[in-house]
Amino acid sequence: MADLFSKPLDKPLFERMVIVGVGLIGSSLLRAARQRNLVKTLVAADCSADVCARVAEIGIADEIFQDANQAVRGADLVILCTPVGNIGTVAAEIAPHLRAGAILSDVGSVKASVVAAVQPHLSQDVHFVPAHPVAGTEYSGPDAGFSTLFSERWCILTPPEGSDPDAVKKLQEFWTEIGSNVEIMTPAHHDLVLAITSHVPHLIAYNIVGTAADLEEVTQSEVIKFSAGGFRDFTRIAASDPTMWRDIFLNNKEAVLEMLGRFNEDLAALQRMIRWGDGQGLSDLFTRTRAIRRSIIAQGQDAAAADFGRRGASGEKPQ
Amino acid sequence: MADLFSKPLDKPLFERMVIVGVGLIGSSLLRAARQRNLVKTLVAADCSADVCARVAEIGIADEIFQDANQAVRGADLVILCTPVGNIGTVAAEIAPHLRAGAILSDVGSVKASVVAAVQPHLSQDVHFVPAHPVAGTEYSGPDAGFSTLFSERWCILTPPEGSDPDAVKKLQEFWTEIGSNVEIMTPAHHDLVLAITSHVPHLIAYNIVGTAADLEEVTQSEVIKFSAGGFRDFTRIAASDPTMWRDIFLNNKEAVLEMLGRFNEDLAALQRMIRWGDGQGLSDLFTRTRAIRRSIIAQGQDAAAADFGRRGASGEKPQ
Numbered sequence: 001m002a003d004l005f006s007k008p009l010d011k012p013l014f015e016r017m018v019i020v021g022v023g024l025i026g027s028s029l030l031r032a033a034r035q036r037n038l039v040k041t042l043v044a045a046d047c048s049a050d051v052c053a054r055v056a057e058i059g060i061a062d063e064i065f066q067d068a069n070q071a072v073r074g075a076d077l078v079i080l081c082t083p084v085g086n087i088g089t090v091a092a093e094i095a096p097h098l099r100a101g102a103i104l105s106d107v108g109s110v111k112a113s114v115v116a117a118v119q120p121h122l123s124q125d126v127h128f129v130p131a132h133p134v135a136g137t138e139y140s141g142p143d144a145g146f147s148t149l150f151s152e153r154w155c156i157l158t159p160p161e162g163s164d165p166d167a168v169k170k171l172q173e174f175w176t177e178i179g180s181n182v183e184i185m186t187p188a189h190h191d192l193v194l195a196i197t198s199h200v201p202h203l204i205a206y207n208i209v210g211t212a213a214d215l216e217e218v219t220q221s222e223v224i225k226f227s228a229g230g231f232r233d234f235t236r237i238a239a240s241d242p243t244m245w246r247d248i249f250l251n252n253k254e255a256v257l258e259m260l261g262r263f264n265e266d267l268a269a270l271q272r273m274i275r276w277g278d279g280q281g282l283s284d285l286f287t288r289t290r291a292i293r294r295s296i297i298a299q300g301q302d303a304a305a306a307d308f309g310r311r312g313a314s315g316e317k318p319q
Numbered sequence: 320m321a322d323l324f325s326k327p328l329d330k331p332l333f334e335r336m337v338i339v340g341v342g343l344i345g346s347s348l349l350r351a352a353r354q355r356n357l358v359k360t361l362v363a364a365d366c367s368a369d370v371c372a373r374v375a376e377i378g379i380a381d382e383i384f385q386d387a388n389q390a391v392r393g394a395d396l397v398i399l400c401t402p403v404g405n406i407g408t409v410a411a412e413i414a415p416h417l418r419a420g421a422i423l424s425d426v427g428s429v430k431a432s433v434v435a436a437v438q439p440h441l442s443q444d445v446h447f448v449p450a451h452p453v454a455g456t457e458y459s460g461p462d463a464g465f466s467t468l469f470s471e472r473w474c475i476l477t478p479p480e481g482s483d484p485d486a487v488k489k490l491q492e493f494w495t496e497i498g499s500n501v502e503i504m505t506p507a508h509h510d511l512v513l514a515i516t517s518h519v520p521h522l523i524a525y526n527i528v529g530t531a532a533d534l535e536e537v538t539q540s541e542v543i544k545f546s547a548g549g550f551r552d553f554t555r556i557a558a559s560d561p562t563m564w565r566d567i568f569l570n571n572k573e574a575v576l577e578m579l580g581r582f583n584e585d586l587a588a589l590q591r592m593i594r595w596g597d598g599q600g601l602s603d604l605f606t607r608t609r610a611i612r613r614s615i616i617a618q619g620q621d622a623a624a625a626d627f628g629r630r631g632a633s634g635e636k637p638q
Contacts, residue, residue, distance in 0.1 A: 231517065
């Protein structure tokens with residue numbers, strides 16, 4: 001996808017970027033930054049010795065540290081890519097080692113709780129600009145990353161009140177260079193938007209896969225065999241990283257419970273339509289939901305492949 | 320995918336096959352039967368003049384009728400591919416025109432209500448063997464079909480008590496020849512299996528897309544922009560044919576309400592875990608659901624592509 005990016009930069013945007021936590025997102029950031037020549041020295045930090053060894057093997061960083069405190073010294077950009085529940089602890093540890101003027105960011109899927117957990121530890125001369133790239137797959141670990149993960153995806157920045165505009169602008173430039181569209185909003189609004197577009201969908205996917213696993217009348221083997229009728233699409237998102245998702249739900253509790261409440265009300269209404277045979281009500285809803293799908297395809301947020309990605313078509317309809 | 324099929328048949332399995340209702344499934348059956356040379360004369364019947372005209376244009380049938388009664392005369396295989404709510408009416412109409420010894424089948428996604436609606440109209444010398452291919456896309460109409468839709472997918476036959484074993488065997492051979500794996504079960508068990516693997520997943524997908532469309536705090540445009548976080552995968556199945564799905568819910572009411580009851584119980588437990596911060600409970604469930612995903616991939620019912628089909632990889636992991 002190198003043709004997406006018109007021309008390489010004359011000069012790197014950052015001197016030393018440190019990725020703390022080298023999983024799917026962290027390793028994709030290292031790959032994308034290298035491909036675009038956005039950073040002079042790429043640094044990986046991960047508390048797991050195995051991950052550090054693997055990062056060395058695949059060669060996606062110039063320097064690798066198990067100790068984040070050592071890694072962040074002198075960095076002008078530090079991005080925390082650990083699970084959300086851990087970001088506050090990591091920030092508290094590295095804060096004393098950050099140089100004045102450094103930009104600190106993260107990639108957590110919730111923002112209000114991250115701001116609350118990180119901000120108090122930072123000195124005034126460190127610029128904290130939280131970010132959330134709305135991109136991912138159900139795979140985890142340093143091998144799962146790829147350099148085009150963020151291309152044509154949205155990245156949401158949620159700078160707290162009084163953030164340094166230059167720092168925000170520079171981070172925005174970084175994300176734009178790796179192919180993302182950047183949107184800026186408040187942490188609270190971000191959490192509400194993501195609750196409905198990501199967190200509740202994951203929750204109900206996890207839930208139905210759990211329900212199916214616990215049945216007695218229908219065997220697990222039958223559930224797997226006949227999953228092509230719709231179920232398999234839920235298992236895909238219900239295979240995402242368990243720790244990451246536990247943290248998301250615990251850290252975006254209010255917005256998730258609010259959206260789940262609405263989902264439940266609507267589902268009760270739908271259940272009642274089925275019980276009482278209200279065919280008109282059912283087809284009205286089913287017709288309305290088609291329009292949203294069309295908008296998502298029109299705006300390039302999904303491929304129109306008619307086969308759920310099964311045959312490997314990338315947008316064109318199978319013959 | 321022609322290499323899947325070792326060698327063409329020496330002699331067609333059927334003389335005259337009539338597809339009544341030429342949508343996604345019906346037109347795929349015509350294409351698959353022609354490709355494998357399974358039928359001497361391919362007949363399409365559809366009450367819509369537009370559909371008949373389109374079928375003629377794309378040239379997937381030897382004969383085309385708007386009147387199903389005329390079409391079925393002399394046929395040795397008739398497959399009803401109309402929405403489930405309509406199958407009984409169509410069966411009642413064509414029954415007097417079916418020849419002795421003909422096999423009548425359907426492709427409806429529910430089976431007990433179809434058997435109840437069709438069986439009473441048939442004379443003893445017509446063999447009714449209901450079928451349900453567990454395959455599909457979110458597209459509808461004669462242009463949406465393709466000849467490999469059924470390949471490596473399951474087709475469930477639900478022959479009523481006392482069915483003619485030769486008729487069941489011959490229909491099984493037909494489905495096997497177009498690439499499906501055939502499983503035989505009772506109509507009632509079929510309806511329970513499909514309620515959890517297909518009907519409830521569709522219902523909750525329709526529901527969450529409806530919930531998202533009705534929010535005031537989050538705009539529709541935000542929902543669409545940030546749909547890559549999980550939501551878009553639900554819109555895909557919530558774009559399926561409204562009439563078909565209305566009929567499925569109205570005709571598999573009991574099994575759907577039963578499975579939905581279990582889903583709701585489990586969701587309430589999950590909601591409680593979030594409210595009370597039970598991180599262990601959440602990660603236990605999220606870990607358990609991963610295993611089911613792995614089985615589905617291992618059994619070839621989905622591709623392992625790490626990108627939800629977005630980049631067009633067919634099974635291999637993006638680099």
